[in-house]
Amino acid sequence: MLEGELIGHLMVIKGSDGKQCSRKRQRWVTVGRIQNEKLRGTYGLCQRWPNKETMALWSQFKDELCGKEPSSRSARVSAPPRLTILPSVGEFLSAKLTPGKKAEPREPPNRSSPVESPSSSMSSHGDAFSSDASMSFGILLVLLYFSFSGRSKRRAIPSPSGFPLIGNLHQLSLTPHRSLCELSKKHGPLMLLHLGRIRTVVVSSAELAHEFMRIHDLCFASRPRVKASKFLLYDGKDLAFAPYGEYWRQLKKLSITQLLSSKMVQSFARLREREVAQLVQSISSIASDGGVFSLSEVFNWFTNALVCKAVLNSSISDEKKKLLAEMIHVNTVYFVKVFAEDYFPSLRWLDVLLGLEEKLNRHHKKWDAVLDAMIEEHISSSEERGSKGISFLDVLLDVQKNDFSSEIHLTKEHIKAILLVMIAAGTDTSFAVLDWTMVELVRNPNLMRKAQEEIREIAQGEATVREEHLSKMHYLKAVIKESLRLHPPLPLLLPRESTQDCQIKGYVIPKKTRVLINAWAIGRDPESWESPEEFKPERFLDCPTDYNGNNFKYLPFGAGRRICPGIQFAISSIELTLANLLCFFDWKLPDGFKIEDMDMTECGGISCYRKQSLQLMPCFRA
């Protein structure tokens, strides 16, 4: 056999001349070695196995062999002069072929044995050789068949070829949702990547998202343990990165029924209105000076202040706001940073050597000190605040105090981890939505006018737009939905991990596989959306699609058990803020700056926002 020769999807990796095949087009897994002259070589199996031809070839062999007595089959296997299966695969296969029996120790190939000697067998048995050779080859195929038959109808998930060791890591750009979308155009909506040693499945269609997040949601309801969460979130004591289990379940229940319940979100209505009124006031003073300012920066501070008020029920100083905004930004970077340990668990030392662990630790300590101070201040000022409203922290401290009556035991570390996620998740995502929506409206002045007309008509004669006006603002709601379709702040949602083997569309997804749902790609899939790249809010008018994760073409907040619990909190503040900004101001780009000059490049991070800050000139409405 010549190296590189193909038999179905079997390839001769090392030919009878001992030469190693240099073919790198696909990955090959070595499965066995045949010792006799005609078929001698090391055989590999293509990772993409099985294809139709291979299956046909195999079933042909299988049929032939099934006609024989099982004893003769196992007799051939246990006398292995012609076929030597390589160690790990071989022991596994021989165990499979002799059920109930332990795999027998492998016999070392004995070249002096007359049976094994290919030349003697050739010369003395002539024709008999060819049938022996094909039999050996048949056995090899049967062994392979048996090795895969346990995984009933298992098909290999399409996978882009990668490099040894790093796998497909090099194929991820700074905006991984984009590179994964490009890869999925070539390899399909279900792809297997090897990110270092991490087996990762990427889902890029609504149909498959439905399979993963509805039909098999329980199987994929866990999160992988990543280094950033270990260091920054007190080893997954928060809600977002906690592995699936009783602690996460109780915490999710607490967040849905108390922390972020409708009642709680409603109780923050006056707080939101006050904060938005202040924002309008500060923009008014810029408008009266005819100035230009960074709306992105203002959005960042504003969302941060809003979330912190909900978390603490008290204001924080401007200095602290600035510090928090910076720290949140660093968080998002750390959650996508490539730490060696995340992809090669044995290479933790490399992170230590490169000083990455030290940096993470320092960042964690900064957060820890800020959170400690927040909690201390909150406790010491509780009398002063009296019964004025209730914050997330009040709820958590109450749960901690009533430990015996509640189902979860919260330590201070748990509380800090939960607060950190609420502050970071609430700020970053809402900021991104506000920013992208204004960017899209500035790029589409007709749509901005349409939204303004609706808002101004509904809030006619009012000094501010209030929450009760929002339910009638259908076009504004459609604008926000469209913005979330094109620019989901978490384009790959949050990573999930399978807790058991699961079969989806004939593919087996093994336990502990990481799963990325590309919500960004799904939101732009031409199979699901007409003119997907166009910003067209009209598509959401008179359309029942909502944020609740029931329409798998539209997943800005995820779906299933792990769906975002902050939807109502986020949407009510986003709607109120935009309604007020569009009601009281017209918005222009700075003089000399054209729409075409707006750079739509995205920033890398777990959440995705525009790289360029949005500089605008507010004018009082005509």
Ligand code: HEM
């Ligand atoms: C527009 C704003 C927001 C967007 C687009 C958003 C999006 C998401 C997404 C995509 C997930 C992952 C869902 C999944 O894995 O299927 C998530 C999880 C989460 N979000 Fe949000 N989010 C937003 C606002 C908020 C707010 C305001 C809070 C809290 C104050 C929050 C708290 C959380 C938490 C705690 C989780 C983890 C849930 C879990 O793992 O069970 N989010 N969010």
